[in-house]
Amino acid sequence: MTTSVLSKQALLEHWQGHRNLTRRVILAFPEKELFEYAVGGMRPFALLVQEMIAIAGPALKSIVNNETNAYQEADGIKTKEALLTKWDEETAVINHYYNLLSEERFQETFNLFGQYEFKIIDNIFYFIDNEIHHRGQGYVYLRSLGIEPPYFWER
Amino acid sequence: MTTSVLSKQALLEHWQGHRNLTRRVILAFPEKELFEYAVGGMRPFALLVQEMIAIAGPALKSIVNNETNAYQEADGIKTKEALLTKWDEETAVINHYYNLLSEERFQETFNLFGQYEFKIIDNIFYFIDNEIHHRGQGYVYLRSLGIEPPYFWER
Numbered sequence: 064m065t066t067s068v069l070s071k072q073a074l075l076e077h078w079q080g081h082r083n084l085t086r087r088v089i090l091a092f093p094e095k096e097l098f099e100y101a102v103g104g105m106r107p108f109a110l111l112v113q114e115m116i117a118i119a120g121p122a123l124k125s126i127v128n129n130e131t132n133a134y135q136e137a138d139g140i141k142t143k144e145a146l147l148t149k150w151d152e153e154t155a156v157i158n159h160y161y162n163l164l165s166e167e168r169f170q171e172t173f174n175l176f177g178q179y180e181f182k183i184i185d186n187i188f189y190f191i192d193n194e195i196h197h198r199g200q201g202y203v204y205l206r207s208l209g210i211e212p213p214y215f216w217e218r
Numbered sequence: 219m220t221t222s223v224l225s226k227q228a229l230l231e232h233w234q235g236h237r238n239l240t241r242r243v244i245l246a247f248p249e250k251e252l253f254e255y256a257v258g259g260m261r262p263f264a265l266l267v268q269e270m271i272a273i274a275g276p277a278l279k280s281i282v283n284n285e286t287n288a289y290q291e292a293d294g295i296k297t298k299e300a301l302l303t304k305w306d307e308e309t310a311v312i313n314h315y316y317n318l319l320s321e322e323r324f325q326e327t328f329n330l331f332g333q334y335e336f337k338i339i340d341n342i343f344y345f346i347d348n349e350i351h352h353r354g355q356g357y358v359y360l361r362s363l364g365i366e367p368p369y370f371w372e373r
Contacts (some may be wrong), residue, residue: 067222067322068339077343102257103362109335151254169223179371184223186274188232189371195347196370206256215351216334 075161079154080218085194086150087213089199094143096208103160108204109146111197113137116136116149119190120156126183131146134176145197152211220234226324230316233346234309235373240270241305242368243356249298251363263359264301266352269291271304274345275311281328281338282315289331 089097089112098109104113117137125132140146169184179186205212244252244267253264254321259267272292295301324339334341360367 067224068226068229068321069222069224071223072338075369077340081347102358103360105358105361166223184228187234192236192350193370194348194352196354196357197350200358202351203257203260203358205258207259215348 071161071164071166077160078175078187079157080134081191081194082119082150082154082157083113084213084215084218085198086147087217088198088205089143089146089150091181091205091212092143093124093203093208093210095197096204097143097146100208102200102204102207105200108201109140109143110138112146112150113140114154115172115190116196120160122155122175122186122190123157123160125175126168126186127163127206127211129173131174131177134178134197223240226316226319226321229342230313233316233342234312236346236349236353237274237305237309239368239370239373240267240353241302242372243353243360244298244301244305245368246322246360246365247298247356248363248365251359252298252301253296255359255363257274257355257359257362260355263356264295264298265293266356267301267305268295270345270349271308275308275315277330277341277345278312278315278319280330281323281341282318284328286329286332291332 089108092108096107098107101107111155114137117135121132128136140149149193164183169187171184172180173183173186174180175189179189181189202212244263251262251346253262256262269292272290276287276290295304319338324337324342326338327335328338328341329335330341330344336343336344357367
């Protein structure tokens, strides 16, 4: 039950590999459709990406500092260039705070955003899985715009 | 670099938690739309689910038995009930073969379907992530049908 199958470093590489793919999905959108186009009454991809940005770095910082911060919705980014710049800034933020998190803490519980009381390892899986989930939705938007998305398995 | 953050058992629970959510997404589709409806020229959700079924159990069995088998596309299931039955059978197949896989093997490489040469841990992440990716697309189909999907964080 306690044998381990994943190193801390491998999980970061897995996460940043997914983030690298999401960056290429952002790039695949035309500027206007990135901010305005959606299917089924859902949010445009730029808003889904701003949700990812509002979760990953801020949540990891809260975990490392052991502070409970409320979720801060983000929708202030209005251009593709600014979105990509913020994305890259968060890549560095994630690497920074992740490296400050000790292996021992991954099994501790943390009340994320004061709302989701789970083990830290499960919080981190949530950040990754939520990104995969919404990025998959971005693939549908791209397909319905007639644009070929990046290959899912390329990170 | 070699400290570990995830137990073998926790990864199985994470995986089966996702599979349980996917099962509820299948249930949320009306029978006809499950097999016929899609957005952007993509495959209907029943075909995405049959891809998940063609990957997870068969791939895990190949890994455990150290046999390279080609990917066998699956599209023969024609009713929601049969799809759910097959889904539940695969739940048991996955549990069975997963329990036969030793912790030591997770860091070995395996040439999945004779095509994807990755560590076994990364192969398993691929099974999970591919399911999240396509399930996220099923959410768009449901939303565009006016149907509320299950909460993403409920497993």
